Structures are given as C-alpha cells and as structure tokens.
Amino acid sequence: MERTIQNGRACWILVGGRQRLGRVLAEDLARDHALVLTSSRPWGDEAWVNGLSKTSGVRTLQWDAENPDLVSRMMADMDTLEADGWFISGAILLAGSFPEDPLGTWTPEALEATWRLNLSFPFLCAQALAPRMAEGACLQILLDTSVHRPWLKRLPYSAAKAGLAALVPGLAQLLAPRVRVVGHALGALLPDEGSDGSFLAGRTLLKRLGDPEDLCRAVRYAAESPFLTGEILTLDGGRRWL
Numbered sequence: 001m002e003r004t005i006q007n008g009r010a011c012w013i014l015v016g017g018r019q020r021l022g023r024v025l026a027e028d029l030a031r032d033h034a035l036v037l038t039s040s041r042p043w044g045d046e047a048w049v050n051g052l053s054k055t056s057g058v059r060t061l062q063w064d065a066e067n068p069d070l071v072s073r074m075m076a077d078m079d080t081l082e083a084d085g086w087f088i089s090g091a092i093l094l095a096g097s098f099p100e101d102p103l104g105t106w107t108p109e110a111l112e113a114t115w116r117l118n119l120s121f122p123f124l125c126a127q128a129l130a131p132r133m134a135e136g137a138c139l140q141i142l143l144d145t146s147v148h149r150p151w152l153k154r155l156p157y158s159a160a161k162a163g164l165a166a167l168v169p170g171l172a173q174l175l176a177p178r179v180r181v182v183g184h185a186l187g188a189l190l191p192d193e194g195s196d197g198s199f200l201a202g203r204t205l206l207k208r209l210g211d212p213e214d215l216c217r218a219v220r221y222a223a224e225s226p227f228l229t230g231e232i233l234t235l236d237g238g239r240r241w242l
C-alpha cells in the first residue's frame with residue numbers, strides 16, 4: 001500500500017527539480033503531489049516555489065554532484081524526511097549537463113567531470129533513494145535518445161547516458177517487486193540556448209521539437225503503469241529512425 005504524507009498526497013522527489021524540465025515537472029506534479037526538490041545550489045526565497053507550497057507540500061534540498069560529502073548528505077536528508085513522515089512514492093532523476101567534448105579535447109579531468117554529473121551522480125542518488133522508497137514506488141531516470149545513436153560531438157555525455165541505460169534494467173531487477181524503474185530517452189524538448197530549433201525539429205519523423213508536456217504525460221504514464229519496469233521509453237519524435 002502506498003504510504004503518503006499527512007495531507008494525503010503522494011510524495012515525489014525530483015533530483016534537479018529547480019530549472020528547465022525539472023521546474024516544468026515540479027509545476028505539473030504539484031497539482032496532486034507533495035514534492036521534494038533538489039538543486040546543486042542553496043535555495044533562496046523563490047516565488048514559484050512559494051506558489052507551489054500554497055497548493056502542495058514542498059521541501060527543498062541541496063544535493064551537489066561536486067560535494068565530497070554528497071553520500072552522507074543524502075543519507076542525512078533521507079533520514080530527516082522519513083522522520084518527518086515524508087515517504088517517497090516517486091522519484092525522477094533529472095540532473096545533468098550537455099557538454100560538447102569533441103574527439104581531441106578529451107582529458108581525464110574533462111571526462112571525469114562529464115561522468116561525475118551525468119553517470120556517477122544518478123547512480124549515487126538511486127542508491128540513496130532506493131531503500132527509502134515506498135512499496136509500489138516508481139524511480140524514473142532521464143536519459144537521451146543518444147542511447148540509440150550517440151551525439152558525435154558529445155560522446156562522453158552519450159556514454160554516460162548509455163551507462164544509465166544499463167542502470168535502468170539492472171536496478172529494476174534488484175528492486176523488484178517492491179520498486180519499479182523506468183527510463184525516458186528524450187529527444188530535443190528544451191534545446192540549449194543558441195541551438196537551432198528548426199534544424200533539430202527537421203531531424204525527427206514528426207518534424208517538431210518535443211514539448212515539456214510530452215515528458216509530463218510520459219512520467220505520469222510510467223508512474224500509473226504497475227506492470228511496467230526495466231523499460232526505457234523513447235520520446236524523441238522518431239529521431240532515432242532517421
């Protein structure tokens with residue numbers, strides 16, 4: 001049975017829930033969930049978070065992939081949440097970066113930096129969250145359509161996401177039947193500033209960019225599909241078939 005917090009809402013944690021897709025998801029999920037949002041930076045007095053707090057419970061945490069004390073920090077935060085009656089029934093791992101690392105620029109430091117945030121950090125978050133998630137919970141991880149066709153100027157990033165593509169079915173086996181694990185291989189939904197939206201749209205079967213709403217629907221679908229685990233849903237407008 002799903003355990004919920006005091007106001008009767010299921011409680012979800014969004015790792016990287018402050019900006020871009022994380023914020024869109026937070027605003028959508030706050031309609032019917034209590035939320036824990038993490039960011040790498042300290043939280044201030046943010047109007048949009050205050051707005052969410054009026055309709056839904058919101059907690060904010062600082063989880064920084066660069067923090068050498070990250071693991072103990074996450075454990076302590078999870079202890080506090082549990083002690084306060086926040087039982088996690090959904091988690092989404094969003095944090096990442098999208099660095100260009102072309103062949104010829106690779107150094108141990110640059111590779112480690114890309115993999116620390118895009119690979120090690122989701123592994124560590126999953127490890128911290130998994131034992132604390134309520135029975136029937138769903139852990140969702142954001143990947144990239146590069147798991148099907150790597151970005152050639154971003155091979156280290158693509159390799160990190162390919163690592164997460166192994167994490168999804170592996171973790172699903174380790175956590176079953178208590179917790180389900182689902183990945184989302186995203187095409188361009190919110191392209192970086194300066195990227196050519198119409199070029200990216202042209203490289204899909206559907207000839208459009210994705211919309212953050214597409215992700216909101218997929219996340220809700222995964223959460224509400226109790227026979228779904230270990231799968232990666234591709235949400236890329238058919239980019240991988242071109």
Ligand SMILES: NC(=O)c1ccc[n+]([C@@H]2O[C@H](COP(=O)([O-])OP(=O)(O)OC[C@H]3O[C@@H](n4cnc5c(N)ncnc54)[C@H](OP(=O)(O)O)[C@@H]3O)[C@@H](O)[C@H]2O)c1
Pocket residue numbers: 016018019020021022038039040041063064065066093094095096097098117142143144145186187188189190191
């Ligand atoms: N946007 C797209 O179209 C798209 C396409 C394919 C895949 N994806 C995947 O979807 C996810 C979300 O993408 P996005 O474009 O919304 O955001 P993003 O720019 O890839 O980054 C997500 C968040 O990671 C957090 N972050 C940065 N450095 C961090 C650190 N040192 N420790 C912990 N967190 C850190 C940042 O939040 P704070 O600064 O608040 O910490 C940032 O908002 C990513 O995993 C991305 O790879 C996105």
